Amino acid sequence: MNSNTRLQMILADTPIDTVLPAIAQLNLPNWWLAGGAVRNTVWSSIFGNDCGLGIKDFDIAFFDIEGNRSQELAAKATLTEQFPHDEFDVKNQASFARWRLGSRPYTSTEDAITEWLHTATAVGVRLNTQGQWQFFTPYGLDDLFDGIIRPTPAHTHNVDAHNKASGFLQKCPNLRLA
Secondary structure, eight states: OOOHHHHHHTTTSSSHHHHHHHHHHHTTTOOOOEEEHHHHHHHHHHHHHOOOOOOOEEEEEEEEEOOHHHHHHHHHHHHHHOOOSEEEEEEEEESHHHSSSOOOOSHHHHHHHSSSSBBBTTOOEEEOTTTEEEEEEOSSHHHHTTEEEEEEEEGGGHHHHHHHHHHHHHHHHTTOOO
């Protein structure tokens, strides 16, 4: 079984599988569900009760060079109405550098996800227009499946990456630092 198939099998019948169709219906340009929801769902599946990492929120990244914050807020409101017990973080990666100091402008959603803090977090999933799963895994899935916390190349010496890794280890002691 290839890595993408394994990832899809792990995410099937989870909250991710439930929210993906609703996110797809928003028709956000070049969107991906990525980040902690995907990572923590996989780690909880692999490490079971020993892993206390759950879904804090659903990180939805998209790219619309013409877009503005109202697009993000409308998408978040729609999803919150459908899933009132869940949190959604919807961000247009085209405007990210405008409001996050020190960030460089991104050229695509994939460009942005590639620069997220850890390789196991830089994993995106979405449904295409036919409802088929698609995957964006710029660093592969080995670190995610093996429970390895490794900063992405852009964050090798970033104190935030180190601090987040410490938090992961406290909640899920079976993880390992790269």
